[in-house]
Amino acid sequence: MPSIRLVDVSKRFGRIQAIDRVSLEVRDGQYVCILGPTGSGKTTLLKLIAGLIQVDEGEILFDGRSVNDLPPERRNAVYVPQNYALFPHLTVKENVSFGALAKGLPRSEADTISSKMLELVRLAKRGDAFPHELSGGMQQRVALARGLASGAKLLLLDEPLGALDARLRIELRYELRKLARDLKLTVMHVTHDQAEAMTIGDTIVILRDGRVEQAGTPFHVYQRPESIFAANFVGDTNFLEGVVLERGARESTLELRRSLRIRVSDVSYLPGERVVVAIRQQRTYISRDQHDGANALQGQVQAVRFLGSFVKCEVRLENGDEVSCKFMRAIEAPKEGEPVTICFRPEDCVLFPYPHVGLSRELEAV
Amino acid sequence: MPRVEIVGLTKTYGPIKALDGVDLTVEDREYVSILGPSGCGKTTLIKCIAGIVEPTKGEIYIDGKAVHKLKPEDRDVGYVFQEIALFPHMNVWNNVTYGPRVRGWSADRTRSLAIEMLDMMGLEDRSSAYPIELSGGAGQKTAVARAVSSGSTLLILDEPLGALDAKVRSDLRYRLRELVKDLNLTAIHVTHDQEEAMSISDRVVVMRAGRIVEEGTPMQLYLNPKRIFTANFLGEANFLSGRVLEVREGGAFVEVCGCRLWTRDEKHKPGEDVVVCIRPEFVSIRRATGKCALQGIIGDIMFEGGVVRYEVSISDGVSILSDCAAGLEPADLRRGDMVEIDIASENVLIFPCPPEGLAKEVSLE
Numbered sequence: 001m002p003s004i005r006l007v008d009v010s011k012r013f014g015r016i017q018a019i020d021r022v023s024l025e026v027r028d029g030q031y032v033c034i035l036g037p038t039g040s041g042k043t044t045l046l047k048l049i050a051g052l053i054q055v056d057e058g059e060i061l062f063d064g065r066s067v068n069d070l071p072p073e074r075r076n077a078v079y080v081p082q083n084y085a086l087f088p089h090l091t092v093k094e095n096v097s098f099g100a101l102a103k104g105l106p107r108s109e110a111d112t113i114s115s116k117m118l119e120l121v122r123l124a125k126r127g128d129a130f131p132h133e134l135s136g137g138m139q140q141r142v143a144l145a146r147g148l149a150s151g152a153k154l155l156l157l158d159e160p161l162g163a164l165d166a167r168l169r170i171e172l173r174y175e176l177r178k179l180a181r182d183l184k185l186t187v188m189h190v191t192h193d194q195a196e197a198m199t200i201g202d203t204i205v206i207l208r209d210g211r212v213e214q215a216g217t218p219f220h221v222y223q224r225p226e227s228i229f230a231a232n233f234v235g236d237t238n239f240l241e242g243v244v245l246e247r248g249a250r251e252s253t254l255e256l257r258r259s260l261r262i263r264v265s266d267v268s269y270l271p272g273e274r275v276v277v278a279i280r281q282q283r284t285y286i287s288r289d290q291h292d293g294a295n296a297l298q299g300q301v302q303a304v305r306f307l308g309s310f311v312k313c314e315v316r317l318e319n320g321d322e323v324s325c326k327f328m329r330a331i332e333a334p335k336e337g338e339p340v341t342i343c344f345r346p347e348d349c350v351l352f353p354y355p356h357v358g359l360s361r362e363l364e365a366v
Numbered sequence: 367m368p369r370v371e372i373v374g375l376t377k378t379y380g381p382i383k384a385l386d387g388v389d390l391t392v393e394d395r396e397y398v399s400i401l402g403p404s405g406c407g408k409t410t411l412i413k414c415i416a417g418i419v420e421p422t423k424g425e426i427y428i429d430g431k432a433v434h435k436l437k438p439e440d441r442d443v444g445y446v447f448q449e450i451a452l453f454p455h456m457n458v459w460n461n462v463t464y465g466p467r468v469r470g471w472s473a474d475r476t477r478s479l480a481i482e483m484l485d486m487m488g489l490e491d492r493s494s495a496y497p498i499e500l501s502g503g504a505g506q507k508t509a510v511a512r513a514v515s516s517g518s519t520l521l522i523l524d525e526p527l528g529a530l531d532a533k534v535r536s537d538l539r540y541r542l543r544e545l546v547k548d549l550n551l552t553a554i555h556v557t558h559d560q561e562e563a564m565s566i567s568d569r570v571v572v573m574r575a576g577r578i579v580e581e582g583t584p585m586q587l588y589l590n591p592k593r594i595f596t597a598n599f600l601g602e603a604n605f606l607s608g609r610v611l612e613v614r615e616g617g618a619f620v621e622v623c624g625c626r627l628w629t630r631d632e633k634h635k636p637g638e639d640v641v642v643c644i645r646p647e648f649v650s651i652r653r654a655t656g657k658c659a660l661q662g663i664i665g666d667i668m669f670e671g672g673v674v675r676y677e678v679s680i681s682d683g684v685s686i687l688s689d690c691a692a693g694l695e696p697a698d699l700r701r702g703d704m705v706e707i708d709i710a711s712e713n714v715l716i717f718p719c720p721p722e723g724l725a726k727e728v729s730l731e
Contacts, residue, residue, distance in 0.1 A: 038502065192531045198669065199668060307561050309645065327691065366533045
């Protein structure tokens with residue numbers, strides 16, 4: 001039943017600072033998703049915790065005890081790499097019982113564990129198959145079963161669904177979450193897919209250039225992103241540039257490009273400050289009716305994208321800025337070229353200081 | 367002006383039929399996605415069109431001309447691979463102008479085309495960068511620019527976004543569609559990602575086990591699929607067992623978990639056992655008032671960014687998923703609460719019970 005603590009952990013490869021003073025706390029039984037773009041240090045972080053690479057600085061503690069000097073096999077953690085790395089010449093069952101046998105457990109006991117784990121990952125009937133006879137999703141589940149068979153209570157999963165088809169990934173998301181909950185495991189799961197992280201994780205940790213950009217529950221990170229990067233990486237977001245015009249007690253007025261004015265609930269910026277306003281696309285409402293009032297902006301539909309359960313409308317506002325609205329239910333979507341009104345609530349606007357590299361460069365960072 | 371016609375295309379590898387009599391027509395300037403799980407034959411299909419794989423049987427016509435005997439380079443097809451395949455020793459500019467130069471185009475024509483391509487893909491300031499210096503997204507944009515600049519008007523895209531991060535992927539897909547539409551190209555795009563296929567295609571072709579299961583516009587396939595496999599592959603769905611009670615003009619009543627539901631499907635007979643399919647976004651829940659027959663208990667609540675998902679168990683072992691746009695969800699609902707369930711009747715689909723069982727029918731593996 002491990003809890004994990006990282007204190008100012010750093011790791012450098014040559015000139016590259018892969019992990020830069022990361023501090024993190026993972027409670028017993030928690031499911032943590034580590035989210036970040038390629039090269040942000042996700043895999044390195046996982047390998048440091050597994051003990052597959054050594055920290056340069058800082059400390060990793062399991063249940064309050066430093067494991068910096070413990071070899072991987074004594075950490076009671078199991079690392080499941082991105083490519084499943086199954087033994088091709090062993091059957092599924094043998095792959096799963098391999099660890100137990102290597103530890104010196106009698107065959108009968110190893111077999112029992114193996115069948116139990118295969119049942120958990122719904123592959124009980126495929127025990128005698130060889131890895132190449134299985135689909136990618138099944139191989140992934142064998143790798144998972146092998147990890148679970150070690151009995152470790154801390155599971156370190158590196159892009160466990162990365163090699164799978166989009167549709168299958170969605171199915172296995174829920175299974176993974178359920179399995180971890182049923183077995184009371186502590187899990188750290190690396191992914192670049194924000195929807196996956198939001199769905200599975202109790203907590204998500206966003207990494208950028210080896211540092212923790214933000215950590216919290218999916219709800220918190222979605223509602224209160226602390227940076228443009230976090231707002232951009234998690235969820236679908238509109239970003240508008242503006243300047244604070246007036247600051248009241250409960251609302252501020254911003255001026256967007258071409259003197260368009262909006263009201264926001266965030267009053268932490270001073271008049272004259274350049275800011276970026278972030279509004280979730282699902283909280284950006286579109287309507288065919290002309291209406292005015294606060295935060296009702298006129299625009300024209302540029303494109304309508306059918307996404308299945310969602311429809312996304314891309315709209316050019318009267319000042320030339322572009323926003324997207326994402327909404328459920330396909331049928332009532334406006335058409336390309338149609339004039340529309342866009343509105344959003346002052347409390348759904350999150351403000352950030354204007355980035356010194358410019359907004360478009362900052363948005364490319366994902 | 368390429369129109370592609372495929373007739374009875376079959377490809378066998380030993381005992382395995384990768385393609386099993388595929389007939390498909392892609393109209394000039396159409397953007398078609400071939401969608402299906404791993405191993406369904408989608409990549410084999412486009413490799414046959416490009417001439418990289420030789421079919422065992424069948425014919426391929428491009429603008430009425432039989433091409434299945436031609437070498438790949440004589441088919442005039444631009445091909446973009448999943449793994450970014452650029453010449454590593456050439457910068458972006460030279461990669462993009464490679465085709466025109468090999469074809470002996472004039473320097474002026476090559477130059478103006480390359481500038482247009484790089485501009486359309488948003489690469490205008492990266493033309494002197496080498497592939498190793500590019501991000502995945504920029505690398506794949508360069509590969510697309512190169513495929514198109516060779517002058518081919520038929521573009522074949524083999525999982526072009528598959529190697530990219532999720533966020534980069536969704537930005538680039540719209541760029542691809544715009545490029546194809548602006549340049550009047552015909553595109554055949556292979557993907558396993560249903561959202562990608564639906565969001566950019568004029569038509570989606572769903573494949574499974576070497577055959578075409580169903581084809582149609584994204585909305586047709588998502589909202590009114592003819593096959594259970596399509597319904598499941600294109601998005602999440604609740605599948606419940608039901609029985610047809612009564613058929614009337616314009617629809618039928620079905621019994622599901624002791625409740626009567628209306629469906630617009632009138633093709634089934636009273637008494638017939640059916641699979642009832644309802645997408646989670648067409649199921650809404652509210653605190654039980656006792657007026658609605660279909661009730662359940664919230665087993666789990668999941669926050670998924672723009673969506674709040676409720677798992678509601680309605681009877682022994684049967685549960686139903688309900689999706690609600692975040693921010694519009696009913697207040698104060700918690701795990702364990704009793705709720706009533708409302709189903710948008712125009713979105714209730716029914717299918718005959720598959721002979722080999724539902725699990726087998728929707729299996730993705």
